[in-house]
Amino acid sequence: MSRPVLSTHALDISTGRPVVGMFVELYKKRDNSWTQWHNTVTSSDGRIQFPFSKDSMPAGTYKLKFNVEDYYKRNEQETLYPFVEVIITY
Numbered sequence: 166m167s168r169p170v171l172s173t174h175a176l177d178i179s180t181g182r183p184v185v186g187m188f189v190e191l192y193k194k195r196d197n198s199w200t201q202w203h204n205t206v207t208s209s210d211g212r213i214q215f216p217f218s219k220d221s222m223p224a225g226t227y228k229l230k231f232n233v234e235d236y237y238k239r240n241e242q243e244t245l246y247p248f249v250e251v252i253i254t255y
Contacts, residue, residue, distance in 0.1 A: 170222050170255065171215040173229060175207050177236075183211025187236045191215060194226040202227070227253045 171191075175184035187207045192199040207213055215222075234247040 170217055170219055171227070171253070173207075173213050175211045175231060183207070183209070184236055185209055185211060186239075187211075188232040189213055190230040190232070192228040192230065194228070199228055222255070224255055227255060229253065 173189065175187055175189075176182065177184050184207055189205060189207065190201055191203040193202045194200075203215060203217075205213055205215075229251045231249045231251070232247075233249055234244055237244040
């Protein structure tokens, strides 16, 4: 398998530490709607390396949805953002 084409790294900017165990969803845009393609959680260093190569991840528009509210609730903190979405065109 060739090198993965998508990875991400989540850091808690209030502490500078990796965000461990945050649920992240990957969506692919099809026509005018989003289809969930994969979901996972961040590792002990706040990273995700998605298991897709150039051969298995077709070009297109993708969305990463970081479910930050659960992370803050676990740490007994409040947030204005229940989730953060990042759109990627590949």
